[in-house]
Amino acid sequence: MIIVMKQGAKKENIELVIDLVAKNKLKPVPLYGTERTVIAVIGDERILNKDTVEAMDDVDKVMEVLKPYKLAAREYHPENTIIIVGEDGNAADRVKIGGKEIVVMAGPCAVENKEQIISIAKEVKKAGAKILRGGAFKPRSAPYDFQGLGEQGLKYLAAAREETGLEIVTEVVDPRDVALVEKYADILQVGTRNMQNYSLLKELGKAKKPVLLKRGMWATYKEWLLAAEYIISSGNPNVILCERGIRTFETHTRNTLDLAAVPALKELTHLPIVVDPSHGTGRRSLVSAMCKAAIAAGCDGLIIESHTHPEKSVSDAEQTVSTEVLKQMMKEFKKVAEAVGRKI
Amino acid sequence: MIIVMKQGAKKENIELVIDLVAKNKLKPVPLYGTERTVIAVIGDERILNKDTVEAMDDVDKVMEVLKPYKLAAREYHPENTIIIVGEDGNAADRVKIGGKEIVVMAGPCAVENKEQIISIAKEVKKAGAKILRGGAFKPRSAPYDFQGLGEQGLKYLAAAREETGLEIVTEVVDPRDVALVEKYADILQVGTRNMQNYSLLKELGKAKKPVLLKRGMWATYKEWLLAAEYIISSGNPNVILCERGIRTFETHTRNTLDLAAVPALKELTHLPIVVDPSHGTGRRSLVSAMCKAAIAAGCDGLIIESHTHPEKSVSDAEQTVSTEVLKQMMKEFKKVAEAVGRKI
Amino acid sequence: MIIVMKQGAKKENIELVIDLVAKNKLKPVPLYGTERTVIAVIGDERILNKDTVEAMDDVDKVMEVLKPYKLAAREYHPENTIIIVGEDGNAADRVKIGGKEIVVMAGPCAVENKEQIISIAKEVKKAGAKILRGGAFKPRSAPYDFQGLGEQGLKYLAAAREETGLEIVTEVVDPRDVALVEKYADILQVGTRNMQNYSLLKELGKAKKPVLLKRGMWATYKEWLLAAEYIISSGNPNVILCERGIRTFETHTRNTLDLAAVPALKELTHLPIVVDPSHGTGRRSLVSAMCKAAIAAGCDGLIIESHTHPEKSVSDAEQTVSTEVLKQMMKEFKKVAEAVGRKI
Amino acid sequence: MIIVMKQGAKKENIELVIDLVAKNKLKPVPLYGTERTVIAVIGDERILNKDTVEAMDDVDKVMEVLKPYKLAAREYHPENTIIIVGEDGNAADRVKIGGKEIVVMAGPCAVENKEQIISIAKEVKKAGAKILRGGAFKPRSAPYDFQGLGEQGLKYLAAAREETGLEIVTEVVDPRDVALVEKYADILQVGTRNMQNYSLLKELGKAKKPVLLKRGMWATYKEWLLAAEYIISSGNPNVILCERGIRTFETHTRNTLDLAAVPALKELTHLPIVVDPSHGTGRRSLVSAMCKAAIAAGCDGLIIESHTHPEKSVSDAEQTVSTEVLKQMMKEFKKVAEAVGRKI
Structure with missing residues (x-):
């Protein structure tokens, strides 16, 4: 000091x-x-x-001269953390985040019903995704918007896993729901609005499943890593960071996707980092370009809103790509991944 | 549309x-x-x-042509909402927020022990404050920082009320603690990091006590009013808005206090609005000027970090004014309040 | 270091x-x-x-330990700089910025014709303004918008001074025009977009008239003071700072008026500071409240867009108050000024 | 409307x-x-x-329903604009910006002396750059910082072109210098601080050479395209846009590089767009990753600060990569370019 x-x-x-x-x-x-x-x-x-x-x-x-976080800092933990997802099969076959492979997570904004989630799951699996995303608890700006199906949605997600073998990532918004969500999901997601919801973070520190921690739309890298430190210091070392755009004065895009966060955080921390270009741009037509950019920047995974019929999506429709388009995009992603020594 | x-x-x-x-x-x-x-x-x-x-x-x-919030909108509720605080005595004598009087809330960042909070309470009462602030549950950026005394802190606050007659405002950070905090406090505070913690907002909608809703440091007026709409639509119409600064590129001040929010929200909503210049600037030497500016802009109250010995404060010390200084400041506040047809 | x-x-x-x-x-x-x-x-x-x-x-x-600016820093020049405006009469009678009196500058966004500017000048004088504002060279976002009358506009401003005795403040946007504008104006204004137009700043350093330096909508206090340092170190010590709002994510207001800049800069520099609530909010209905707030915060002057017929203004009409309203507002400003020991 | x-x-x-x-x-x-x-x-x-x-x-x-710019809009000019740089040789052999090839511009922040610029030019040419960057007129935040060599610097740049065949891009900061800079340079650069310096833009509209228009660090896409519209409507259709990062609350990086601007502007305009990861991040260690990301996002060129001895650079040293490192980086850039159907 x-x-x-x-x-x-x-x-x-x-x-x-x-x-x-x-x-x-x-x-x-x-x-x-x-x-x-x-x-x-x-x-x-x-x-x-x-x-x-x-x-x-x-x-x-x-x-200050020293960093206020320790467990999340690469200074004290030089090698990359690789997070193994899921429980079935032996570790070698399971999905790993933070290794050579770039893991694609895809699916709808919200789980709407059983048929919807299963049919989307089948298509995103065909496209090459390894993890299915879909919200059962939805934090929405207005109280009158659809808030998700709750536990019923979690059951549908589990059914989709059963059907396809995809792992499941889904959001938890209330510390009282952590145990419930953990029962069904493979990765527990913290949304941008809850990045500094410390009650939730501490509860997730007691969970056995990995946590996907989205960056608060107002948060600096330091605050984001301190949020990760809350989870790790509460007992759960398996934190995946997710850059999803920050709030700036530019209104053409929903947020400003800060891709420099990828190489910058690779220096500051040993935790894996994935990128969400759907929320990061809020525009379907920009998703493919920003996915490729994120891969080239060195990310460990992508999380993409995708739906068999985007225009029927109950939320975030304007940033959702169709599963048909996703299949085309994935071919291009593979080429970029190879160009930077990674694979998809 | x-x-x-x-x-x-x-x-x-x-x-x-x-x-x-x-x-x-x-x-x-x-x-x-x-x-x-x-x-x-x-x-x-x-x-x-x-x-x-x-x-x-x-x-x-x-x-969109119409506003997405209804209950919070002045369009559908033209007269000002006046919120009555506390339970004892008859309504006429109680503290009212949103009327002619500008209500000052003051006290330390955190409750540290019984003697501290009672001695500060006595001094801020002498200064003319009507409500005592003090955190028992503290949301802190780093997990290693002091997180508050919890229920013990609430009890000390209640003891300070007993001793001085001041009403109590204190933060609640976890939906599971709403009932507990309501037992002791007169106003339940939602901190900036939790403005879109919808589980917490819905729980507060079931509370009987007024809620002080701080603006998220990233939130637009619309999002802030939608957060109020969550509380009101869940059953609690007594929401007090609190401008406490937004995050911008300027680093000299901790946040950028957006005082235009005061007259702008007076147009958009019927809810009262108070201002927090302590967090809004993060610098003790700027608090007095910004309090006067807030009064002149038309606010209904002020919330000020104050301590008998600021340099001994366990948190936010650099933005805390001494209770001695507070007494001097209050004299000036009275003059500005009168100049704009209000009183303190 | x-x-x-x-x-x-x-x-x-x-x-x-x-x-x-x-x-x-x-x-x-x-x-x-x-x-x-x-x-x-x-x-x-x-x-x-x-x-x-x-x-x-x-x-x-x-x-860095030391400040990068010296001439603008209060550390090396503890007493306030008071700037005397205009040339006629003896110094004691002239308008002074930075002293006990808060100086109001008012007038239209742009000079449109001789009759317009003279009739507005008469009304703002009646309201109590000491300085007439009005643009002859207008920096506009789109090339197809009205760019001002140029030298003809300056002549009309001079005619309005002749008629009313008001001093003139007007913008200069090109280093080649500094001598021309200086011939007619009493204060040379640098607009927000030109705060780091160093060719212009250096040229203004050679001028004999005071400079009103608006804050760049992206600029920190440090960068703003460094821009002032350019003017002072080029030979002109008479710099008036003008807070006019910064760019943030909030879109309800045109900019976010950063009133904490007033007391903060009073600590950092000896230069006077005025506030522009018209551009700072972009909404006519918020101007009065923010003027009062600026006075209470300690500003040395106000610059207000005002027009006899705001709806006929060729630019910035939505943030322009009528001269009739200005007269009413001024009565309230006087009360707030007295409450903080100043006068208007 | x-x-x-x-x-x-x-x-x-x-x-x-x-x-x-x-x-x-x-x-x-x-x-x-x-x-x-x-x-x-x-x-x-x-x-x-x-x-x-x-x-x-x-x-x-x-x-508004219609866009306020017309000449820059893709709506009225669907095909990409390809800009031919330089004067010697036949058009087919000349450097083209906006076509299949991604053009790399590299060189020091400032021209320091003849030997420096020529030796750097030789090295960046070996690395594969087609255009040499280097400032002769330097806009610096503080008046006491090195402001560039002026015309002497331009002469050294011309000498470096003579020696290597590289084209030259250099900044012009004053409308009075446009003719002078045009005499020596192949592309005239507008820096971020001058994006809305309309006197300069209009003067550049009369120039015969292409203009590289950097985004103002506070500017929306719309304002940026309106700035381009100033140049085009003044007579010069050859505008190259340059994303160089915007100002946000994040301080770890010097700016926030907004790569979504690349695909977003490809939709809005027919003009080519290049990316500056040196200023966009302000950190040498992040430059390579962000160059690759920019290529993957679809940019038409890169502008990179590079020096034979970065630690001896008189300005922006911390974001300057060595020419040795540049050579390595270029090999990786080629692979990413191929992966997205482009070439370097």
Whole structure:
């Protein structure tokens, strides 16, 4: 930690800061510059409260040197985390996220009925997807919009897995539902609005299944990794990050998909990262290009809204690609994956 | 709803849109322009799904004419909502939010112990505050930071109320805790990170106490009012909105306090609106000026982080004003309130 | 400057950094922490290039301690700058910006013809404005929109000054026009789009008249003050800052008016600051409330779009208040100004 | 244009709007809905001023149906524009932007001296770049930073072209310098800060050389295309768009590179689009991944800061890749380009 005092700081206030550092069993190193005094702190600064120091008289600003997250940081865990999905069969045959293969997750925004989800599951499987997505609990901006089928939707998802062998990823929005969703799903998804719903994150830390943690549309990389740290420090190391676009001033697209997050997070963390170009753009016609871009940027997976009849989708229809189109797109994705030494 | 077709849209696709509108018992009015065809929809468009229409072939964009929220809208409820806080005494003597008086809520970021909260309560009461703020459940970015005292903190808050007569506002972060917090608090606060935690909002809709709904740091006015609509439509009409700053590119301040939200929301909704300049700026030295600005802009209340010894605060110390300073500030607030025909 | 090395940085790379600092005649102080090495730099760090240091091997990040602007900083110029406008009469009678009085500038978006500008000037003078605003050179998003009357517009503004005694503020958009605009205007305005048009800023540094520097809609306080530094360091110390809203995700208002800029910049700089709630909100119905808020926040002036017939304005009509309404508003502004110890 | 009246709008105000539309020789179609009246306008709405209509009494909002730009719009110019760069040799052999080939532009942030630029030019040519970038006029945030060598820098660039055969792209920041820069350069660059410097854009409209128009860091796609429209409508149809990142709340990267702009603009416009991952990320280690992503997204070119000795670069050193690294990267770029049916 580096503590910058104000210009003309009083001697006694400088000493109060030095005392505080020392009292915390850290080593203060005061540096008396031409214009300002700076106090460097040697030791694990994380035990000092930045707020408290900034609140002291004559302190101008405090700069952190160490990262506030540890378990999610690549610094302390250099090798990539590879997450094994599903329970059946031996580990070698199971879907792995974070390895050489780029895993495609596809399916409708919401589970609407049993026939719908099973017929879509069959088609996305033919396209080459390994995981079926579909919402049973839907967080919607307006209370009057369709909120999902709840447990019935989870049962339909399980039926679709039974039928196709696809693994299931689905969202959980309430800490009280974690056990229920875990009963049916293979991956538990945290939606963008809940990235800092700490009650939910802590509950997911107790789950045995991997968690797909979507980036809050307002969240910095640091806050996103701290959200992952909540889950890991609560006991569940299997966190998959998902970039899904951030909120900016541009309104042509629903969000601004921040693909630089892919290589940037590969440096900061050992966790796998997947990309959601459907929410990231909100426009069906841009999904294919952004999937290819995400693969080229180094992502470990894609999550794509796909429906046999997009125009009949009860939600997010404008960003949903048809399963027919998905099959064509997948052929192109394979070529890009090979070009960057990966496979689909 | 206005449906704009693409340039050169096929006749059969235009007819499919017209059919869909008619099937929903709405009246389609096609307008054949020089460059494009536009289909106006007469009737309550809210029964048509915007997504579905946008997903149809040759549809370029869909524009909504009516607001998606009803219960929160001033259009359907022209007079101001005035919220009565607390249970003791007769209604006339109780604290009211949304009337002529601007209500000040003050107190520490977190409840730390009984002595701390009672001594602060006494001082903020002397300053003229009517409501005591203080967190017992603290949502913190990092899992290693102090997370609050939980129920013990609620009990200390109740003790402070007993001692001073101040009403209590405190945050609830988990739908499972709503009943517990309601037992002790007079106003239940939803923090910025939980503005779209719909499980929590629905649970608060069943509560009997008023809800202070902070704006999500990423949320538009429309989304914020839709979050209020969740609470109201679940049964609780007593929602107080709280502007606390949005996330922008400016880093000198912790957030960008959007004071235009005050007069803008006064037009859009009948609900009262209070302002939080402590989180809105993140800097103690800016709090007083922004409180005065908020009063001049027409707010119904202020929520201010205040502590007898800010530098000893366990969190948000850099934005906390001392109770001594608060007393001075309140004198100035009174003058500004009078200048705009209000009182404190 | 504080240079943070990467975890596990090689000894020779640490030494290369130390050598570079020493070669620049600054004193390097290496601090060997438990996890990382940090090198503090003693002396005027501004002679070291931050980019160059960050580009060195094993350097993680570089943190600046000193502000990059000097002439605009309050640190080196503690007393407020008061700017005297106009040339006629003795200094004591002239309009002053930055003193006790809050100066109101009002007028139409664009000068349209002689009669229009003179009749508006008379009305805004009656309302109590001291300075007339009006564009002769208009930067417009689309090339097909009205671009202003050019020099003819400047002549009409001068005629309005002749008629009313109001001082004139008008925009200059091209470095080639600075001398021309200076011939007619009392204050030269830099629009938001040109805040980092350095050719224009340098040319304005040679002008003898004060400059009203609007904040770029994307600019941080630091960048804004650096733009002021361009003008001052080129020879013109009379810079008035103007907060006019920044671009955010909120679309209900045209921009997000950042009123915290007022008290924040009062700390950072000695220059006066005025507020433009017309562009800051883009909605006529919000202008009055935000003017009052700006006064309460401590601004030194207001710039308000006003027209005798707003609906006939050729541009920005939706944010223009009628001169009749302006007269009413001014009465309320006076009360708020008095409440905070200022006058209008 | 669609004009939405307020709920309960007065009959006479509705008629005033209808009259205004009719007076402009457009056809008004009033639609009396259950809650509101909407007036649709048939004809070329661009002759009606949106502002003026929004300023009328009882008008709630106005929605545009047609795009405000015409010359830049794909709607009116369906085939891709291919821009031929340079003057020597026959057209078939010259560099083309917008065709099958993805054109790489590389070189230092600033021209520092003759030896530097020539040696870098030789290396980037070996790597496979077709165009040399390098700034002679540098817009810098602080007035004390290196501002470029001016005409001398242009001469060095011309010498490097002479030596290597590479074409030259360099920035022009002042309308007075357009003729000078055109004398030496093959492509004239408009920097992000000047995207809405309309004096400069109009002057570039008179130039005979192509213009590379960087996106303003605050600009929407619409504003960016309107800036292109300024250049085209002033006489120069050869505009190359350049995505270089927008300003958001994320601070880990210098900007947020908005790659969805590539496929989105391919739909909206016929102009070629190149990507600048150096400024888009501000971090050397992210450049390669984002170049590959840009290629996969469908860009027509890349502009990359590259230097023989990045750590000696006088500006933007932290985002500059070494020419050695560039050579390696180019091999990977070729593979990705082939995977999406393009070539480098």
